[in-house]
Each structure stands twice: as structure tokens, then as C-alpha cells.
Amino acid sequence: MAAARVPALRHLLSCQPRVLHASNQRRWAQVHDVRFLATTQQPRNVIEKYREKLDRKAREEGHPDIESLRAAYADKIKNLRKETDTVTAPLRGATPGAQAPPPPSSSSSSPPPPQSASSSTATQPSQEQQQQQQQQQQQQPRKSSSSPTGLKPLSEIxxxxxxxxxxxxxxxxxxxxxxxxxxxxxxxxxxxxxxxxxxxxxxxxxxxxxxxxxxxxxxxxxxxxxxxxxxxxxxxxxxxxxxxxxxxxxxxxxxxxxxxxxxxxxxxxxxxxxxxxxxxxxxxxxxxxxxxxxxxxxxxxxxxxxxxxxxxxxxxxxxxxxxxxxxxxxxxxxxxxxxxxxxxxxxxxxxxxxxx
Structure with missing residues (x-):
């Protein structure tokens, strides 16, 4: 019995440092949110990388600096961001691994179930919300220029x-x-x-x-x-x-x-x-x-x-x-x-x- 215990004891002693080392690693390990690191990095590296091209573009279009070029294209950038948000909005709420629902079949003869009054009022905006949206659209600043060069018209000066x-x-x-x-x-x-x-x-x-x-x-x-x-x-x-x-x-x-x-x-x-x-x-x-x-x-x-x-x-x-x-x-x-x-x-x- 003693001879049988010796190999088991040696095995236990040889495994003990590895177990302690692994426990130390787990104890002092740090977990970072990758999304936080990706979204909080300053965009300065991107601007510095393309500064020469942006400076050249600004000079070609008659702007004194990159900030003036960015202001001229502010509306276009805003519209592109809206389009991107519209495309990616359905994906943000999706569960990983879940499959998208199949499209409705045109051959299906069964009509959709009628909605109750409470569900219809929840999905359709009220008149007050529509009026607020119209007021916000009217208060939004107009485009500075319809010119592709980004020049300001005299009416804005x-x-x-x-x-x-x-x-x-x-x-x-x-x-x-x-x-x-x-x-x-x-x-x-x-x-x-x-x-x-x-x-x-x-x-x-x-x-x-x-x-x-x-x-x-x-x-x-x-x-x-x-x-x-x-x-x-x-x-x-x-x-x-x-x-x-x-x-x-x-x-x-x-x-x-x-x-x-x-x-x-x-x-x-x-x-x-x-x-x-x-x-x-x-x-x-x-x-x-x-x-x-x-x-x-x-x-x-x-x-x-x-x-x-x-x-x-x-x-x-x-x-x-x-x-x-x-x-x-x-x-x-x-x-x-x-x-x-x-x-x-x-x-x-x-x-x-x-x-x-």
C-alpha cells in the first residue's frame, strides 16, 4: 500500500505548483470591455493619418483649413450617419445566434390578426408627437450651400x-x-x-x-x-x-x-x-x-x-x-x-x- 501511495503523492506534489499558479492568474486577471475600448479611443489618429489628404482637399476647394472643410460637409456627414443608423438599427437589438424571421409568404391566404385599439395607439405617433417632429424639422438649419465646392452663398454672409x-x-x-x-x-x-x-x-x-x-x-x-x-x-x-x-x-x-x-x-x-x-x-x-x-x-x-x-x-x-x-x-x-x-x-x- 505504501508503494502504491508514492506515485500518487508525487503526482499530487508535482501538480500543486501548477494549481497555485493557475489560481494566481485567475485572481489577478483583469477583464476589459472591448466595446468600451473601441468606442473611447480618440479619433485623432485617423485625422493625423489623413491630415495631408484632408489639407489638400481643403485647399482645392478654397477652404483655409480642415475645420472649414468639415463645416462645409457637416450636413452630408450627418445624412450619411443617419443612413448608417437606419441600416444597422435592426441588428443592434438582435440576439447573437438568433435567426431572422422568414419573410411573409405572398401565397398565404390567411389575413393578419386584427390589432387591438391599445396596440394601434402604441405604434402610431400621436398628433402632439407629429407636431413636435414638424417643428423640429422646421427649426433644423438649412444646408449652407447646394454647391459641391462647399462655398457659402452671399445670402448666408x-x-x-x-x-x-x-x-x-x-x-x-x-x-x-x-x-x-x-x-x-x-x-x-x-x-x-x-x-x-x-x-x-x-x-x-x-x-x-x-x-x-x-x-x-x-x-x-x-x-x-x-x-x-x-x-x-x-x-x-x-x-x-x-x-x-x-x-x-x-x-x-x-x-x-x-x-x-x-x-x-x-x-x-x-x-x-x-x-x-x-x-x-x-x-x-x-x-x-x-x-x-x-x-x-x-x-x-x-x-x-x-x-x-x-x-x-x-x-x-x-x-x-x-x-x-x-x-x-x-x-x-x-x-x-x-x-x-x-x-x-x-x-x-x-x-x-x-x-x-
Missing amino acids: LDLPKASALPQAELTAIWRLRHAARPNSLCAVIPAATFAAMEAMARTHPQFVLPVPHPEQGAEMHFLQWTWDPPTRSATVLFTQLAEYKARGEFAAPHTTVTHYKDLMDRGGGDGDGAAAGQPGVVLMQGTVLEDRGVKVADAQWLVMCLQRFYGGWDGSGGEAGKERAEERRRLLEWFGKGDTRFSVEKLMEEAERMG
Whole structure:
């Protein structure tokens, strides 16, 4: 009997450390809710991962930063989340392993059982609930713009009926005061006839180059491109450093974005007796100079002034000499657009120096 007990005793002694070790593991083990860990992680890693692409997308659509791009697409993101919630709602309440009920057979002739009055009133919303839902829908903010570019219409910036009734001097003062607090912003109030001449030239020649003189380093060339957004009745000019445009092409990031709103161009053309009748039509321009792009606000102002000059904004000034200079600028635009060898940077510099 003693010999029979020895192997059993040895087996018990050899198993004891493993049992103690296992009990210690169970005692000090910690269980984490995976759902909590998955839902409480900060989305910063995702934003940092795609920051370059989001920054590029914002610049292409004329936004100063990613937050502005997110605000422009807020409604679209909200609608997508609603659609996702609608699709996944039946799955959230399902029991794991349970099978979905089979669809009703069209060949079944037995009618569904009638519902009682209490069940019908529980499933159908009351009139008060319907009224509350209608009020909530009416109070929801409207979409900022129907434009795919995300640009804000002028109606969301100014009260158009009131603005159209203001004299040009007062409207100009209000427009400038609105942008006075932003040091990197540009603004102007352009007469309707002046902008009409500029836009006609831009439709034919939407791309051009302009120089920015630097006394210590010579001149730096910048590439400009016109774009139009019919939903917001606006025309935008994107300024990009020519070196970056040559290196990156359509993916080059603009350093300055200038948008012209044409909502008030024909405010004085009505036959009514309102205050707007008789007021000259104007175009409101606003722009943004992005930081860390190597361009100062003074350089962007110079580019906007050159833009107006070369696109026929000041053709009527200067008498005969002014008309001759305007014709020379028009020829440079045409030569650049056609790739004519007569276009030269030296001639472009000469015309730009005459404006200084």
C-alpha cells in the first residue's frame, strides 16, 4: 500500500505548483470591455493619418483649413450617419445566434390578426408627437450651400434684401468692417461694369501668370486660375506659386483664394420704387491668404491689383496712353493663352513695373 501511495503523492506534489499558479492568474486577471475600448479611443489618429489628404482637399476647394472643410460637409456627414443608423438599427437589438424571421409568404391566404385599439395607439405617433417632429424639422438649419465646392452663398454672409438697398459707400464700409478683424483677409467692392469686363476676358483666358517684385531677390512668378460656381453665383481666382504648380500640377496648393459674389450686380436694374432701384450694381470680393505659404498679405494685394489691370478692370483710365497700355496687356493675355512665342516674361515685367 505504501508503494502504491508514492506515485500518487508525487503526482499530487508535482501538480500543486501548477494549481497555485493557475489560481494566481485567475485572481489577478483583469477583464476589459472591448466595446468600451473601441468606442473611447480618440479619433485623432485617423485625422493625423489623413491630415495631408484632408489639407489638400481643403485647399482645392478654397477652404483655409480642415475645420472649414468639415463645416462645409457637416450636413452630408450627418445624412450619411443617419443612413448608417437606419441600416444597422435592426441588428443592434438582435440576439447573437438568433435567426431572422422568414419573410411573409405572398401565397398565404390567411389575413393578419386584427390589432387591438391599445396596440394601434402604441405604434402610431400621436398628433402632439407629429407636431413636435414638424417643428423640429422646421427649426433644423438649412444646408449652407447646394454647391459641391462647399462655398457659402452671399445670402448666408449678408442680408441681401437690406444690403441691396444700401448706397454703395455705406455697403463698402460694412463690407470692409466685416473683414477688418482678420489680418490675412482681402476684400473689395467692384463696380458691376468693371467686373463684367474682367469676367468676359477671364472666360476666354482663365489662366495667366503674374509677377511679384522683390527688391532683394528679383521677381517671383505666380500662376492664377479662374473657376466658376453657378449655385452660389460666384467666380473664384486661385493664386499658386509657379514653382509649386510646375512641380505638382493640379495638386499644387494655392496660397490665396479670392471669391467674387455677383448677387448684387443688377440690383439697380429693377423698375420698382424701392431703395434698391437706382443703386449701382456691385460685386463683393473677399479673399484669404493662407499662412505658412511664403506669401505676405501685401504680395496678395499686389496680385489682386495686377489681376484687375491685366483683365481689363482699368482700361478706361489714362487717356490714349492708358488705352495703349491696356491693349498691350490684352495681347500678353492672348499670347500666353495660345502659347505664342511673342509672350515673354520681360514684357510682362515691364507692364507690371508701370503699375507700381
